[in-house]
Amino acid sequence: MLIQAQVLAASSLTTDQIIDVVAILVPLLIAFAGGIFLIYRWRHRAERTVRIDAYNKLHHDAQEIVKSHERESVFFQEDRTLQKSFSKNMTLINVDTDSQYTNELPHFEGSYLITGEAGCGKSEILKHDFHTCWRRQCRRRRLSAKTGTYYFDAEALLNLLKEDGRRRREELLARIKAARLRKLLLYVDGVDELTDDNMERFRQILAEIQDSVQVLVPRFSCRTEFANKHLQENHFDHRYAVKPWEQVQLAVLSDRILDSLKEEHFPRLQAVRNDMRHGEIPWNFINSPLLLKLLLYMKLYGQHDIALTSNKFSFYSEFFRTLISVYQGRNHHASYDVDHEIDEVAKAVFDAYTNGEKTVSSFPSLAPILKQRSGQRDEKVGLTHETFYEYLVARYYHIQFQKDTLSRECVDVMKSPYSNDFADFITDAFSADSEEQQILTMKLMVRLYAYTLLPSVRDMLQRQFAIENLCDQTLSDSMNDTLSAVSEKQNPFLTLKYEIIFRMGRFPPEIERDMRIRFLEFVYEYDTNTGAKYDQPYFEAVLKRCCAISASFLGGERVELDYIRHMLDFGTYPYDENYDLANRSHTLVYYSDVPDSNLDTFRDRHAENSWSFARAKRMERLAFPLPDSISDMTAKEKKKFYFRAFDIATIYTFLRSRPHQTLSPEELHILTDFKIDFIGMSDERRTILRDMKEETLRLAQSRG
CATH class of the missing domain: 3.40.50 (Rossmann fold)
Structure with missing residues (x-):
């Protein structure tokens, strides 16, 4: 009844009253709508302002x-047009x-x-x-x-x-x-x-x-x-x-760079121009625009008739000496130790490298190759190219073994992991030393390795290699600190051991060859102290594999062939899964076939893991033609010869662990034709090569 009364009351409104109500409501509605519109416009403008800002x-x-x-600093302050014009030659x-x-x-x-x-x-x-x-x-x-x-x-x-x-x-x-x-x-x-x-x-x-x-x-x-x-x-x-880059392309680029420079700023310009056009330039070594620029810088600012070397570390050392000497002259320093200045930079770069950083404190003498980072209280700079970092890290590493004593810094450089590019610079650094210095370095590394061994094994090493003074408390403490830092994701203790073994195979083969082979055999047979907190047999195999690889570079057949026997799962060979797994895993890590992989965490237990790049490299080496006699081989050919057994063993183990893997007709042709019989090789190597070749071909051909 109440609702009905309200309806009747509303219906009794006169027309004039309704018009009055509408007259009041409409402006209010318009004002409300306008307000909503203005708010929308304001928000839209605010959002647009934020977006545009x-x-x-x-x-x-x-x-x-x-x-x-x-x-950006450049070697010769060449203008931007020259920097861009290099693309016209590539x-x-x-x-x-x-x-x-x-x-x-x-x-x-x-x-x-x-x-x-x-x-x-x-x-x-x-x-x-x-x-x-x-x-x-x-x-x-x-x-x-x-x-x-x-x-x-x-x-x-x-x-x-x-x-x-x-x-x-x-x-x-x-x-x-x-x-x-x-x-x-x-x-x-x-x-x-x-x-x-x-x-x-x-x-x-x-x-x-x-x-x-x-x-x-x-x-x-x-x-x-x-x-x-x-x-x-x-x-x-x-x-x-x-x-x-080909020689012709680099020669044209050289002309363009030199033609862009002014004679009054570079008194040696004409001599350098003539030398580049008619001199003996090792274009197989000067094979990139960067190396070309380094060479031109040295010739223009240093000695235009500089004696070139194919040792990359020595080449960069000469460049850095030239670079700093130029600033020594410009700043009129009466006494200035160039090598000391470079060593200081090397230490700063190594510290940055181990901390995962790319910036170092400012070094004015390096201005041409620095990227300035101004506006900071402690100004930081970056080097313009990664190879400068690689060289300076290698230099710091190398410095630690230029003394006749060991130090905590020796441990620090050995326990840091290095990619192939850094490792190549380090190898060249030691190769540039005198034979006497290289022998001293090898002995220091053997002595340092002794501090990683269990006491009884250390005593054996000390007797066999006549090592003295194994009582350095600083080194012992440093080794204990390294061992305590071992985790499931990182094992710096094993990295240190691995690095020493790796280095032993990378000195020139003719220097102290027998001593190095004996050392590798000793580690292979007796060392079980890997620092691993789990999966110990696997990491022992990783250490043994490193010994076998380094021994193969030296022709150390006993260690190399013993490891290979344990990889082979046919006939009477004493197959050991850890040896096989360590080799496959390490191969994939080394050749970067598996993303985000490292030796501490990766195991090749899945057939889908790639090995395409590693396989291509091994096939390339097997296809490489070698002389009939070992005595006729160059140093490069001997490395390929000694590594041949590991190459075919690796191909076999990958095929065996991947039942659905096939080889191309070209690869089958290489496997069929590669040479296994050489004058001067042992019967043991000949037999194992023959057996592996037959079994690998059988596996590959059975899959069509």
């Missing part, structure tokens, strides 16, 4: 990067289509990866494309702010990935998200300078950036080996490879 900051960052590239290959771009760069579209060896020009290509896209973006900026560009070199990326870089990461990701980009072109130069751990963090950042933009277009550069290890599963629209 974020975009402008990204654009400003890119602009600063472009400026830093323009300001060859870039599209790996997917086999298309070759000579004397020009392709029109880059979509995502891509550029690979190549150190100093071949990958960074210049990436910078050139970044500058091109940034300028294009500047022209379109007033019309659209939907596409952004961002550039990282390895140093900036590492700083972002560090624990104390979290705030910078959050700011960058927030900026990218706020900019609401349709597309982001992300340039990363030198991805190969990241460690395995940093690669995992890098992938996480990429995923977060991907979530913040509609389309992420990665454009990376790195060395070939690193790409095989870490980037095989990444999907790029294109993959490019810088083809190795």
Whole structure:
């Protein structure tokens, strides 16, 4: 009844009263709608302001990067046009289509990866494309702010990935998200300078950036080996490879560099120009733009008739001496120890290397090869190229064994892991020493190894090698500290032992060969102290494998063939799964066939693990023609001969552990034809080679 009364009352309103109500409500509704519209416009403008502000900051960052590239120190202060013109002399290959771009760069579209060896020009290509896209973006900026560009070199990326870089990461990701980009072109130069751990963090950042933009277009550069290890599963629209430079291309580039310089600034310019055109330049060694620039710098500022060496460490040492001597002269230092200055830099770089950093304190004498990091209280700088880091780390390592005593620093350099590129510099460093110094270094390493042994085994080593004074408390404490740092993810104690054994096989074969073979045999037979807290038999096999590999370089047949016998699972050979597993796992780690792999954590227990690169290398060595007699072989040929047994054994064990693996007709042809009988070889080696060849062929042919 109450509801009915209310309805009747409402219906009794006069027309005038209704008009009055409407007259009041309509303006209120209009005002309300207007308020909503104004709030919407205000929010829209605020969001647009935030978006444009974020975009402008990204654009400003890119602009600063472009400026830093323009300001970047270069060897001869050549202008940017010369830096870009090198591409007119190179060859870039599209790996997917086999298309070759000579004397020009392709029109880059979509995502891509550029690979190549150190100093071949990958960074210049990436910078050139970044500058091109940034300028294009500047022209379109007033019309659209939907596409952004961002550039990282390895140093900036590492700083972002560090624990104390979290705030910078959050700011960058927030900026990218706020900019609401349709597309982001992300340039990363030198991805190969990241460690395995940093690669995992890098992938996480990429995923977060991907979530913040509609389309992420990665454009990376790195060395070939690193790409095989870490980037095989990444999907790029294109993959490019810088083809190795030929002599003619480098000679033309040399002319262009020299022609761009002014005679009044370089008194030796004409002499150097004549020398480069008519002198004896070892183009098999000077095989990249970087090495060419180092050579020209030394000739222009040092001695234009400098005696060249194919030892990379010695070559870089001469370059650094020239570099610092130039600044010694410019700054009028009466007394200036050049080598001491380089040693100081080497220590700073080694400390940065062990801490996973890319920056060091400023060294004014290195100005031409530094990337300045100004605006900081303690100014930090980065070196312009990774090979400078490699050389300086190797130099610090080498310094520790130039004395007749051991130190804690010897332990520090030995327990640090080194990639192949660092290891090659270290090998060249010791190879450049006198024979007397190399023998002293070997003995110091044997003595250092003694501190890693169990007491009873140490006594045996001491008696066999007449080692004296094994009572250094500092070294004992350092070794105990190293052992206590062992974890399931890292074993610096085993790394130290491994590094010493590795080095024993990398000195020139003719120097103290018998002593080194005896040492490797001793470790192989008696050393069981790997520091491993689990899976001890496996890590013993890893240590034995290292002995076998180094022994094979020296022709130490007993250790090498014994290890191989334990890998073989046929006939009367004493197969041991640990030997087989250690060899397969180590092979995949060494040849970078499995991403994020290392000796401490990886086991090849799954058939899907690749071994394509390792197999190709072994097939290449087996196909290499060798003289009939060992006595007629060069040092390089002897290495291939002695390693032949390990090569065929590795191919056999991989085939046996992968039932569905097949070989190509070309590979079967190599296996059928490779030579196993040489004048001067032992009957034992001949027999095991024959047996492995027959069994490997049987396995491969049974799979069609």
